[in-house]
Amino acid sequence: MEVKIGVQHAPREIVLESDLSAEELESIVTAALSGTAPLLSLTDNKGRKVLVPSDRLSYVDLGEPSVRKVGFGAL
Template sequence: MELKIGMQSAPREVVVDSTQSLDELRAALDQALLDPNGILTLDDSNGRQIMVFVHKITYIELTEGTERRIGFGSM
């Protein structure tokens, strides 16, 4: 699952290729939103953990993982 997270005062979005399911991601976000200073913790496909302050999030876009095409075949 690919997540794009828009952050306040950041010119670029944070992109995470997560190993978590949609339900797991929603549960993690709901849990983090319970605390005004909550931190959303995500696991990516490379074994890293990404932590984001929820009060800085402006939007989250979720998409199913798709195969990325490289080169002239992607046009």
């Protein structure tokens, strides 16, 4: 699943692919926003860990990964 994270005072968003389900990601984000967890901690498909302070989150967008189109066939 594709995750986009907006951080306050940062010009670019953080984009990563995660193997977690939408429900698992939503519970992690909810814990960070409610103050239960001081950091939003996510690990992507390649093992890269992303830590964002909860008080600096602007938005978190959970969406399906976009499928690449390969070849020259008709659409």
